Amino acid sequence: EAEVAQSPRYKITEKSQAVAFWCDPISGHATLYWYRQILGQGPELLVQFQDESVVDDSQLPKDRFSAERLKGVDSTLKIQPAELGDSAMYLCASSSTGRLSLAKNIQYFGAGTRLSVL
Amino acid sequence: DQQVKQNSPSLSVQEGRISILNCDYTNSMFDYFLWYKKYPAEGPTFLISISSIKDKNEDGRFTVFLNKSAKHLSLHIVPSQPGDSAVYFCAASEPGRAGTALIFGKGTTLSVSS
Secondary structure, eight states: OOOOEEEOSEEEEOTTOOEEEEEEOOTTOOEEEEEEEOTTSOOEEEEEEETTEEEEOTTSOTTTEEEEOTTSSOEEEEESSOOGGGOEEEEEEEESOSSOOTTTOOOEEOOOEEEEEO | OOSEEOOOSEEEEETTSOEEEEEEEOOTTOOEEEEEEEOTTSOOEEEEEEETTOSEEEETTEEEEEETTTTEEEEEESSOOGGGOEEEEEEEEOTTSSSOOOEEOOOEEEEEEO
C-alpha cells in the first residue's frame, strides 16, 4: 500500500540551530501539505503545494520557516533558527487533486517528524 | 477562535457498546466534514466523511451524522472494539479558500475496554 514517507522520525536540536524535514508523497499526488501539531491540539496547516507551486502559506512563519517542492514531487520544510516553541509534530500529507471531493481528495498523512527544541 | 471544536477530550466505553464522538463548528461555509483516527507514533488515518448536503453517511461500524442547523456532527461506532482506542479528529473544509487544507479540532481520545 502506498504511503507518505517522512524523515527523520525524531529530531532533537538546540535553540537557534537549523533543522530540515523531508517528505515524499504518494506517487502521483499533486497536492502536498505540511501541518504542525502541537501536543493536545489538532494539526494546523503551515503550507500547501499544488505541484511545485505554493497555494497557501498564510500560516507559515516566514521569518524562520521555508518550504520547497522544486520538482513537484518530494518536499523539504526548514526552520532556521529553531525556537523552543517550535517543538511539535510536523506532519506531511498528500492528496490526488487540489479540489476537495469525497472520492478523490482524502488527505493521506505520513507518520510525522517529532521535533524537540532544547 | 476555534472553528472546529471537540469539547470532550476523552471518552471511555466498554467493548461492544456504542461510542459517540461529538464535534461542533462555527463556520456555516464548511462544505465537507471528515473524521480521522490517530494511533500513537502514527499519522492520522482517514476514517469517514460527509458532505454538507447530506445528514448521514455510513461505512460498516462507523456512521457520521450531520445537523447543519445546530452546526454539529457526531461519529457513532457500533459495536466498539478495543482496536478502536485512538485519538479521533474532526476536520472540516471550506470552499473558496486559497487552498484546500483541513481545519481540525483538538481531538477526542477514545478508550475501549474489554
